[in-house]
Amino acid sequence: MKHATPLIDQLETGPWPSFVSDMKHQAEKRAKNEENIEFQIPQDVVEDLLGILELSFNDGTTHWKHGGIVGVFGYGGGVIGRYCDQPGNFPGVAHFHTMRVAQPGGKFYTSKYLKEICDLWDLRGSGITNMHGSTGDIIFLGTTTPQLEEIFFELTHNMNQDLGGSGSNLRTPADCIGQARCEYACYDTQALCYDLTQEYQDELHRPAFPYKFKFKFDGCPNGCVASIARADMSFIGTWKDDIKVDQEAVAAYVGGEFAPNAGAHSGRDWGAFDIQKEVVALCPSECIKYEDGKLAINNRECVRCMHCINVMPRALRIGDERGLSILAGAKAPILDGAQMGSLVVPFVKAEEPYDEIKEIVEGIWDWWMEEGKNRERLGELMKRQGLQKLLEVLNIKPDARHVQEPRSNPYIFWKEDEVEGGWERDIDEYRKHHQR
Amino acid sequence: MKHATPLIDQLETGPWPSFVSDMKHQAEKRAKNEENIEFQIPQDVVEDLLGILELSFNDGTTHWKHGGIVGVFGYGGGVIGRYCDQPGNFPGVAHFHTMRVAQPGGKFYTSKYLKEICDLWDLRGSGITNMHGSTGDIIFLGTTTPQLEEIFFELTHNMNQDLGGSGSNLRTPADCIGQARCEYACYDTQALCYDLTQEYQDELHRPAFPYKFKFKFDGCPNGCVASIARADMSFIGTWKDDIKVDQEAVAAYVGGEFAPNAGAHSGRDWGAFDIQKEVVALCPSECIKYEDGKLAINNRECVRCMHCINVMPRALRIGDERGLSILAGAKAPILDGAQMGSLVVPFVKAEEPYDEIKEIVEGIWDWWMEEGKNRERLGELMKRQGLQKLLEVLNIKPDARHVQEPRSNPYIFWKEDEVEGGWERDIDEYRKHHQR
Amino acid sequence: MAFISSGYDPKEPMKNRVTDIGPRKYDEFYPPVIAKNKGKWLYHEILEPGILVHVAESGDEVYTIRCGGARLMSTSLIREICEIAEKHCDGYLRFTTRNNIEFMVDDKGKVDALKKDLSARKFAGGSYKFPIGGTGAGITNIVHTQGWIHCHTPATDASGTVKATMDEVFSDFQNMRLPAPLRISMACCLNMCGAVHCSDIAILGYHRKPPMLDHEWLDKLCEIPLAIAACPTGAIKPAKIEVKGQEVKSVAVKNERCMFCGNCYTMCPSMPLSDKEGDGIVLMAGGKVSNRISMPKFSKVVVGFLPNNTPRWPEMTDAIKKMVEAYAADARKYERLGEWAERIGWERFFEKCELEFTHHLIDDFRDPAYYTWRQSSQFKF
Amino acid sequence: MAFISSGYDPKEPMKNRVTDIGPRKYDEFYPPVIAKNKGKWLYHEILEPGILVHVAESGDEVYTIRCGGARLMSTSLIREICEIAEKHCDGYLRFTTRNNIEFMVDDKGKVDALKKDLSARKFAGGSYKFPIGGTGAGITNIVHTQGWIHCHTPATDASGTVKATMDEVFSDFQNMRLPAPLRISMACCLNMCGAVHCSDIAILGYHRKPPMLDHEWLDKLCEIPLAIAACPTGAIKPAKIEVKGQEVKSVAVKNERCMFCGNCYTMCPSMPLSDKEGDGIVLMAGGKVSNRISMPKFSKVVVGFLPNNTPRWPEMTDAIKKMVEAYAADARKYERLGEWAERIGWERFFEKCELEFTHHLIDDFRDPAYYTWRQSSQFKF
Ligand code: SRM
Ligand code: SRM
Ligand code: SRM
Ligand code: SRM
Numbered sequence A, B: 001m002k003h004a005t006p007l008i009d010q011l012e013t014g015p016w017p018s019f020v021s022d023m024k025h026q027a028e029k030r031a032k033n034e035e036n037i038e039f040q041i042p043q044d045v046v047e048d049l050l051g052i053l054e055l056s057f058n059d060g061t062t063h064w065k066h067g068g069i070v071g072v073f074g075y076g077g078g079v080i081g082r083y084c085d086q087p088g089n090f091p092g093v094a095h096f097h098t099m100r101v102a103q104p105g106g107k108f109y110t111s112k113y114l115k116e117i118c119d120l121w122d123l124r125g126s127g128i129t130n131m132h133g134s135t136g137d138i139i140f141l142g143t144t145t146p147q148l149e150e151i152f153f154e155l156t157h158n159m160n161q162d163l164g165g166s167g168s169n170l171r172t173p174a175d176c177i178g179q180a181r182c183e184y185a186c187y188d189t190q191a192l193c194y195d196l197t198q199e200y201q202d203e204l205h206r207p208a209f210p211y212k213f214k215f216k217f218d219g220c221p222n223g224c225v226a227s228i229a230r231a232d233m234s235f236i237g238t239w240k241d242d243i244k245v246d247q248e249a250v251a252a253y254v255g256g257e258f259a260p261n262a263g264a265h266s267g268r269d270w271g272a273f274d275i276q277k278e279v280v281a282l283c284p285s286e287c288i289k290y291e292d293g294k295l296a297i298n299n300r301e302c303v304r305c306m307h308c309i310n311v312m313p314r315a316l317r318i319g320d321e322r323g324l325s326i327l328a329g330a331k332a333p334i335l336d337g338a339q340m341g342s343l344v345v346p347f348v349k350a351e352e353p354y355d356e357i358k359e360i361v362e363g364i365w366d367w368w369m370e371e372g373k374n375r376e377r378l379g380e381l382m383k384r385q386g387l388q389k390l391l392e393v394l395n396i397k398p399d400a401r402h403v404q405e406p407r408s409n410p411y412i413f414w415k416e417d418e419v420e421g422g423w424e425r426d427i428d429e430y431r432k433h434h435q436r
Numbered sequence C, D: 001m002a003f004i005s006s007g008y009d010p011k012e013p014m015k016n017r018v019t020d021i022g023p024r025k026y027d028e029f030y031p032p033v034i035a036k037n038k039g040k041w042l043y044h045e046i047l048e049p050g051i052l053v054h055v056a057e058s059g060d061e062v063y064t065i066r067c068g069g070a071r072l073m074s075t076s077l078i079r080e081i082c083e084i085a086e087k088h089c090d091g092y093l094r095f096t097t098r099n100n101i102e103f104m105v106d107d108k109g110k111v112d113a114l115k116k117d118l119s120a121r122k123f124a125g126g127s128y129k130f131p132i133g134g135t136g137a138g139i140t141n142i143v144h145t146q147g148w149i150h151c152h153t154p155a156t157d158a159s160g161t162v163k164a165t166m167d168e169v170f171s172d173f174q175n176m177r178l179p180a181p182l183r184i185s186m187a188c189c190l191n192m193c194g195a196v197h198c199s200d201i202a203i204l205g206y207h208r209k210p211p212m213l214d215h216e217w218l219d220k221l222c223e224i225p226l227a228i229a230a231c232p233t234g235a236i237k238p239a240k241i242e243v244k245g246q247e248v249k250s251v252a253v254k255n256e257r258c259m260f261c262g263n264c265y266t267m268c269p270s271m272p273l274s275d276k277e278g279d280g281i282v283l284m285a286g287g288k289v290s291n292r293i294s295m296p297k298f299s300k301v302v303v304g305f306l307p308n309n310t311p312r313w314p315e316m317t318d319a320i321k322k323m324v325e326a327y328a329a330d331a332r333k334y335e336r337l338g339e340w341a342e343r344i345g346w347e348r349f350f351e352k353c354e355l356e357f358t359h360h361l362i363d364d365f366r367d368p369a370y371y372t373w374r375q376s377s378q379f380k381f
């Protein structure tokens, strides 16, 4: 190895997969180059990456600098420029840009595809990736500027694969596994995710927004892609009618035949399953009864929290009138504190061609592009102008479901046309009846 | 009657005591003046008051103007100036100032005292009062400027009675009935209220504060004087040791001998008392058990909410190690939204001469007088500078009890002396290891 | 009539001056049974609506009869109260923190006569002078403010709205059928004297038109910088205005930024807000003060606006009645109105109370507004 | 080595250009059993930690083996994953939303061989390549960000803190003894890529020193107005500074107003914050994302600062371990960490986790701070 790395070497021990071992192995492999690859970027790139990381472990600071503007022609996103601040000592990573490769829905892969990806990346980049980035993309971690167009060309021409988002664009949408392998999914997350991704390719690649914008698709309120915490628009599956109950299966849970919560708690002896304590008493809307061996749900009061279904998946199933709720405005803490998504559309069907959903998406964008300031996320604009403004723009009738609770301050900003007689008044007329 | 009052006359009907009937009767009595009182303000004052009220019922607006500066010599409070904006039509109330007469603790009275008050007010004012104002004072409603000093003189010389607060002063403190007639009282609200009122007479009468300041004293967490909602400093009784349990009395409740909650729910048949449902299940900290006919409280987990005691006052009693919690900063919505008091001192004993409590009061005032802007309530200053600032000033160690939950934003304003190595750094030194 | 001097000499105000003596000391006014047993009460019981007994360690008892009262009260009425106290209670009485009157006797035998006496007294117009009630799980007296009877900033009347409401819910003043105490409070403007912000039901006077500007007088009657500083939303700016051909210093108000709080008018009489059509009532609900079971809660706005339909505000009393009845029908024993609303969800609250949810009820005031929106997929259809 | 052209011609970038084709379509990659039964799954079961079976209406089953992975992954490792997939799963695999790898087989008979194969593979240093686990009421993979491996704003490392933590809680990755799933997340600066703000436990990199000012270069490398506008607290002002005898345009920072968010540095490279002693870790706890039982919750700051003691951050892993153990010992079945803390009260949380409460944990950021203070007399001694 080019650099001694005593500190990070320590991270080779312990049971959890060691990224250091992996990178060292990769560095060695590149050095040997048994396959005789004509590496398009420095062969020792990984060694320098390890070296600079060791330096940071030593001096407690990062050694990466701002990116500058690099990218592929005609796109405003997909590449994050990066340079190291010690190019002399670590020339292999002097330029070390990342590329975001849009992941497929549900992150299903074939080995064929992944190996193509690896071939491309071994040739033209560091051979180091993030599988996957926090937004969802495959991250190609580290290449040089001249390689960007080459990689893009090969991706699009040979692999039918586009880049993902970055910059003030729509970001690569992401979904939970949903109907592909989950019995709880209330709509086809992959289908909707893909449809909107394709529909909005232009918004994804060419910056026209005030700031970044994210879509995430959760098939049900369990939230396995965490959309409510990290998507400007979260699409969360839900249903309108009744939870389907199989009383025999309920009995099997009560009788101990089926493990509660599909066995998720089997690492400890929690005692025999107690349907009263574990299901009935924990329902947040107290709408379940278990009497005479029968489970009864007052579905009108159910808030579709999933708990009872999660505990007894073989006995309870989501309803048939399915669709999704749309929440808007989630984001990370910068600048004003983190936000979760706020409910905007309680229920909409998720049926191709998804026109109703697209109308909402575009209504939101129109408003945000009109009113949003530079680097103002949707959630911040909502905070600044108010949820009712967004509802007004979308022509959605405000409804108690939009709030957790009504306002506790009475500071209502009435508009002039809502007030009888308008606002213009004549002070002299007033003074006739109210002396100074 | 001088003025026709068809609208407000309608308020003479219905079962609830009619203030209109009362005032009309008073107007007639003044007109007749059977006792030959030498009224010091217009005899028809009440008729004009009824007249102007009728006018407001008609035109939907008030007819009172701002006060201007009226008061008694040497005091900055106790009088609210008031003039009507139709003095021509209602000369009796052209000047119509109120005086705030400090109420006694617990609002206990003798008829002797009240009749003296009435004599004074019939002679020198409208004979109309508020029994009592929202802060707690007896409100003399309506007199003229020349009478202010006369009334003050008579109050202080003949009735051993002072005015209450107004303006940027300490306001008249108020208390719940407490130990005088309540088995729940954890300290003597009247004694503490009186002691602090006397101690801080100067602050009460001479404006030296940024804005108004209120003390209220609740003997226990039931909050019968609503201190947590409307006092800059709320003193709420509590205890530290165990709730005392009389198991025989518990049995009497369970057996139906004693009415639950002292009979407060007797207007409806709620069925037999169910200690499990009505007490155990409602304890907010789930620290009560009822097994084998015995009630057991895990006092360490009790949050002293009073519920179990309220339901079974003959079986459960507050503990013996008594004192109070101090909360600070409650206020009405102007300007920034209403505030409730925030916990500042979890527990302090309430023992004469209350030195520990006074130290806290004065510490708070010092800070507020130093830092508070004009017309900034304590609660607003706390919001502006932070609860931890107040705790720092009071030398109180911050503690998880001070918060409902820790901050969810990580925006910690570290101070320079808390950070190793301080803040001053040399950019050139930095650039040695971090090239531009 | 002739001026009667109290003895005060305006030329020598400090002569003989007595100041800073504070209120009368509480124990001067304690009835003997209270003085004797203070701090030693064992328990209490509500014998019937409005009538309580407290039992002391000594075995002594005190019986309390609580009566409603319009707190706007003449000396005639106070004298009548004194007369009753003298007749039945050795001249002692008290007022509660919600402006009810309490007569106390130390013997059960004295209760009936007192009760009869109180119930019999009526005003000329037919209303009770001393209705007995206001205890336990019922509706007690409404704490309130001045309104059109005395203040310069109200957006509605106080005594009038209270009388209209108490007439409507009177049976609950004299009954204890509700799941828990239900406290109604009233404030005639946003200053909220009385702090109605933590009440089961709050009646609030509210303006809806920005201030008028009396330019000609503004600079003469007001300190312009104070008026500007008073505005929480920064809607007021200094301005030069031409009045009758003369340029005067005044202010301009950005009407769209105004939330009608009236704080400018408090500081400057040349900026009145009051208006027959603009002013009216906001209803709030679900607040509480006690720490019992749940922590204290703020009230929430549940009706954005109702007109000042004097003398009885029928739309207001109707909405209040609906809330009381829905609550009575649906809440659990011991559950306060706000606890009930939270348990069933506010979407059900509006449905069950037959109140309309409008956009005005969505918080849009400053940063905390955000936390009141629904950040969950949990809701009821 | 020689430049190999992909076919791209820099002189004619638009020639043959293919754009806007999006990601590969999901169904190209579905294993047959998924493609066939999509939308028709009946139920699932966790057979043992890391191994799930899903059963379809058709009777088909799919067995999933979930393996932990450091998401910082070389092509060598990806190739090894492909090899495993080809050997056992007809070449199909997937990644989870928390960067675990899932191998799926359509027959129970294939599970054991796959399991054995995965468990046997280790890195040279001895760590597992494909530890099986991460399901149910345990601790799964930590979602995280770039840290010192790639980003310009981190206050700590990402992969390093994650490795240190996962080693410490490894047994809970392979067990399901906890009351509910416990999700740990990591972000290396306040930008919080990964949105750790709703995690049961969140590891967050945080700066504690205001930016240094590279006056000489500031105006050359940055847009001063953008840097000023970037500051959420308004701590940055324009300033003229003398550098080497020359007056240059630059900025001044009011250090006491700085909360070290680094937003200025994002906009302006001449304002670096990073510092060995200043930078470190904030721990947050009690957040969640799911709508199960309780609504989603934000995480709360529970440890204000811990130093970057590389390579293993022992103070950090110690505090995390304490939380995990206290939670495991005390919470109820199905209760998420935040639900537990709220039920027992945060005062007890700190006690049970043996963490110190300091003034830093009291919110003082803007108006909403107020609502996190304790507005009640309810608390535990
Ligand atoms: C690569 C990635 C982290 C990772 O290691 O996975 C990432 C990396 C960066 N993010 Fe991020 N963000 C990444 C997902 C996120 C997420 C998570 C998500 O999308 O679900 C968030 C939180 C959700 C959200 O959008 O609010 C996120 C919130 C931010 C923010 C704060 C934005 C805000 O409004 O609060 C910034 C700051 C900014 O935009 O200037 C930021 C900025 C950045 C920059 C571009 C740094 C900068 O200031 O210029 C980082 C480049 C790092 C590098 O050099 O590699 N990143 N960033 C993630 C994208 C990979 C992908 O495409 O899959
Ligand atoms: C008389 C009284 C109402 C009543 O009918 O009972 C009253 C009347 C006025 N209050 Fe009040 N306040 C009265 C108790 C309160 C209370 C309740 C309390 O003390 O428990 C509050 C809410 C608690 C609080 O202090 O926050 C209260 C909050 C206000 C405010 C808002 C203060 C704030 O910080 O938000 C104002 C506005 C101001 O100070 O300019 C105000 C201002 C006023 C003024 C002086 C009007 C003004 O702007 O100048 C009112 C004079 C009315 C008049 O002409 O009679 N009054 N005021 C109460 C005092 C009687 C007494 O001494 O017993
Ligand atoms: C007389 C009075 C104190 C005083 O100094 O004047 C008083 C007296 C008692 N209160 Fe109170 N409370 C009095 C105002 C209050 C207030 C203040 C308010 O409403 O403005 C509250 C806070 C209300 C709130 O949370 O909004 C109050 C909340 C309570 C509670 C808690 C009720 C709850 O369910 O939350 C109790 C406990 C109970 O009812 O069992 C209580 C209990 C009691 C007891 C039983 C205490 C005792 O053992 O003597 C007294 C008789 C209760 C009854 O009337 O049913 N008292 N009580 C006040 C009577 C007002 C009135 O005329 O109606
Ligand atoms: C594979 C994955 C979806 C994907 O598209 O990749 C997934 C899969 C399942 N989730 Fe999930 N969840 C996945 C991330 C999540 C996330 C997102 C996150 O953690 O970032 C959440 C939100 C966590 C939170 O609230 O902070 C999540 C909250 C749930 C819940 C609610 C748990 C709770 O107690 O609050 C359930 C229901 C349950 O566990 O019974 C659930 C249930 C399930 C089920 C049982 C659904 C099913 O029937 O197949 C799946 C197996 C659960 C298991 O592993 O124990 N899944 N699940 C994700 C696996 C991540 C991993 O590698 O560990």
Ligand code: SF4
Pocket: A176, A177, A178, A179, A182, A183, A184, A185, A186, A218, A219, A220, A221, A222, A223, A224, A225
């Ligand atoms: S969010 Fe719901 S539908 Fe999607 S994977 Fe999780 S449990 Fe299944």
Ligand code: SF4
Pocket: A282, A283, A284, A285, A286, A287, A288, A297, A301, A302, A303, A304, A305, A306, A307, A308, A309, D293
């Ligand atoms: S989904 Fe949740 S709210 Fe609905 S019945 Fe089941 S546990 Fe109750």
Ligand code: SF4
Pocket: B176, B177, B178, B179, B182, B183, B184, B185, B186, B218, B219, B220, B221, B222, B223, B224, B225
């Ligand atoms: S606050 Fe407590 S002590 Fe005071 S009267 Fe009410 S119940 Fe009694």
Ligand code: SF4
Pocket: B282, B283, B284, B285, B286, B287, B288, B297, B301, B302, B303, B304, B305, B306, B307, B308, B309, C293
């Ligand atoms: S006072 Fe409240 S918290 Fe304490 S035991 Fe009784 S019901 Fe529980």
Ligand code: SF4
Pocket: C145, C146, C147, C151, C152, C153, C154, C155, C187, C188, C189, C190, C191, C192, C193
């Ligand atoms: S609430 Fe407003 S209008 Fe009513 S008395 Fe108080 S200040 Fe005056």
Ligand code: SF4
Pocket: C210, C211, C230, C231, C232, C233, C234, C235, C236, C253, C257, C258, C259, C260, C261, C262, C263, C264, C265
């Ligand atoms: S009423 Fe309030 S918001 Fe409107 S201008 Fe006056 S002070 Fe500003």
Ligand code: SF4
Pocket: D145, D146, D147, D151, D152, D153, D154, D155, D187, D188, D189, D190, D191, D192, D193
């Ligand atoms: S969290 Fe901050 S430091 Fe980490 S990758 Fe994101 S922007 Fe960079």
Ligand code: SF4
Pocket: D210, D211, D230, D231, D232, D233, D234, D235, D236, D253, D257, D258, D259, D260, D261, D262, D263, D264, D265
């Ligand atoms: S770090 Fe943040 S708070 Fe500090 S100066 Fe920069 S932008 Fe402002």
